[in-house]
Amino acid sequence: MTISKRKGGAGLALLLLCAANFLDAMDVSTIGVALPAIQAELGMKATSLQWAVSAYVLGYGGFLLLGGRVADVFGHRRTFLWSLGIFAAASIAGGFVDSGPTLIAARLVKGIAAAFTAPAALALLLSVFGEGNARAKALGVFASTGATGFVLGMVLGGAATIISWRATLVMGAPVALIALAIAPFVLPADQPRTGPRPTFDWAGALTITPGLLLFVFGITHAAAAGWDTLPTWGSLFAAVVLIGLFLVVEMRHADPMVPLAIFRRAKLSHANAVAALFQGVYVGFQFIATLYYQNVFGWSAFATGFCFAFGGVCVMFLAPRFAAIGQSRGTTALMTAGVALQAASYILWISAVGHIHPVLLVALSQIPLGVGYAMTYPSVQVAALSDVEEDKSGLASGLLFASFQIGGGIVLAAASAVFAAAPGFGWDPYFAGITFVATVSVAVTLVAALGPRTSARPEDVYQAAE
Numbered sequence: 001m002t003i004s005k006r007k008g009g010a011g012l013a014l015l016l017l018c019a020a021n022f023l024d025a026m027d028v029s030t031i032g033v034a035l036p037a038i039q040a041e042l043g044m045k046a047t048s049l050q051w052a053v054s055a056y057v058l059g060y061g062g063f064l065l066l067g068g069r070v071a072d073v074f075g076h077r078r079t080f081l082w083s084l085g086i087f088a089a090a091s092i093a094g095g096f097v098d099s100g101p102t103l104i105a106a107r108l109v110k111g112i113a114a115a116f117t118a119p120a121a122l123a124l125l126l127s128v129f130g131e132g133n134a135r136a137k138a139l140g141v142f143a144s145t146g147a148t149g150f151v152l153g154m155v156l157g158g159a160a161t162i163i164s165w166r167a168t169l170v171m172g173a174p175v176a177l178i179a180l181a182i183a184p185f186v187l188p189a190d191q192p193r194t195g196p197r198p199t200f201d202w203a204g205a206l207t208i209t210p211g212l213l214l215f216v217f218g219i220t221h222a223a224a225a226g227w228d229t230l231p232t233w234g235s236l237f238a239a240v241v242l243i244g245l246f247l248v249v250e251m252r253h254a255d256p257m258v259p260l261a262i263f264r265r266a267k268l269s270h271a272n273a274v275a276a277l278f279q280g281v282y283v284g285f286q287f288i289a290t291l292y293y294q295n296v297f298g299w300s301a302f303a304t305g306f307c308f309a310f311g312g313v314c315v316m317f318l319a320p321r322f323a324a325i326g327q328s329r330g331t332t333a334l335m336t337a338g339v340a341l342q343a344a345s346y347i348l349w350i351s352a353v354g355h356i357h358p359v360l361l362v363a364l365s366q367i368p369l370g371v372g373y374a375m376t377y378p379s380v381q382v383a384a385l386s387d388v389e390e391d392k393s394g395l396a397s398g399l400l401f402a403s404f405q406i407g408g409g410i411v412l413a414a415a416s417a418v419f420a421a422a423p424g425f426g427w428d429p430y431f432a433g434i435t436f437v438a439t440v441s442v443a444v445t446l447v448a449a450l451g452p453r454t455s456a457r458p459e460d461v462y463q464a465a466e
Helices: 009-042 051-074 076-094 100-128 132-163 173-186 202-225 230-252 260-264 266-295 301-306 309-329 332-352 358-385 390-425 429-449
Strands: none
Touching: 009 051, 009 076, 009 100, 009 132, 009 173, 009 301, 051 076, 051 100, 051 202, 051 390, 076 100, 076 173, 100 132, 100 358, 100 390, 132 301, 132 309, 132 358, 202 230, 202 390, 230 260, 260 266, 260 390, 266 301, 266 332, 266 358, 266 390, 266 429, 309 332, 309 358, 332 358, 332 429, 358 390, 390 429
16 A cells, blocks of 8 residues: 555655755755855855855756666665755755865755755655646645745845855755654655666766766856856867767667657657756846846845745745646646746846836736746646656656756856846846847747647556555
8 A cells, every 4th residue: 555545644745755845946046145145254266156056056967867767776765865864964064164165065965965856756756646636736736845945045045144154054954854754654665676676877877977067067167257268168078978978878778877768758858848948047037137136226135035935935826736737738738828928027027127116027027927937847847757657757857857957057158148248249238138038938938839739638647656
């Protein structure tokens, strides 16, 4: 009997998995508003300060595929518990760092741990909930906590910085430790394999993991230092070589880390493309809008972070409902409407900035942005996992989360390049940057509209986990 059949067991399991998902997403943006305080105490140079943020994304994005495959081969619960424990330990260690390198190292370890926790948590959710409607609702709640953690990370970071910048690193540890203590009693045990354990594709892991690390490093460095620097193009070139070798290895391996046939699944591939692009556009907008609110309006870090709170509230309450709609009626139309609303928000921001009161600007732009994000985020998760077997759910989850991270880095690097180059052409950098974001968002709407049109039936979308 699965845990989903025990009264209250599934609900508590969902709470724990959502808590871990919230922490993973929250840590992407929490530390950003604390950078001035960190620089003042640790004396970090501006060129190295941004790696306090980027190190987490580097570890998260670089190890996601490995994390998803490890969860599938060695057990979802086992992987979840170990990685959550490492996340908690790295969070506590972050409170005692005394230099820039140790801070960056702590952030990198937390990112790597999150790369194993996130796909294992999503795979466990698929195992816990055996009925179509119940699983759709649970997936919606799970998606909403991840999106809410990312969107509200700046708000929580600003509040924690009032106490100390170290609180931004440590504040997730108590939640992680509580979840770690309860998880063994409520999460389903890893099922013993009846056949031989799949051989682990070490050659694939040793090519794709450094390949993704170098790729994420390259685009992150480009956002900070430009595309023409040696670390940027050198890292990207090495990444292309390693990813090419990975594809050759996967085509020849008997039990590949990433079976390339998985990319022939239309729903999964389309969802990954939309996830990468729409998340990248949002990150680019958040980056430029944050600079505008602080540099032009003169708002504090906490006030700037609070501007994105409405979007987090929308996601928290609306994402579960939109996930159920996507499960029952199909996801293509829903995600198309969601990214279209986001595009409308960016266009509204460009049209209204400088012409209306700043508070009204934030309020009017956040309404379609928050609702659109709440529609799109759970839709891509439902679509990505709708035709994936349980023994590949960790891998599919890793692919999806990697799309979010890598897409965010690519579009952010491009938006940063436009922002930096705009003054040289006599353009306002903020207007040019948001115009670029709005243009890409219109293209994302067209990509979303080209997705599969068939509505998945509950019995096809979600198979009961016995």
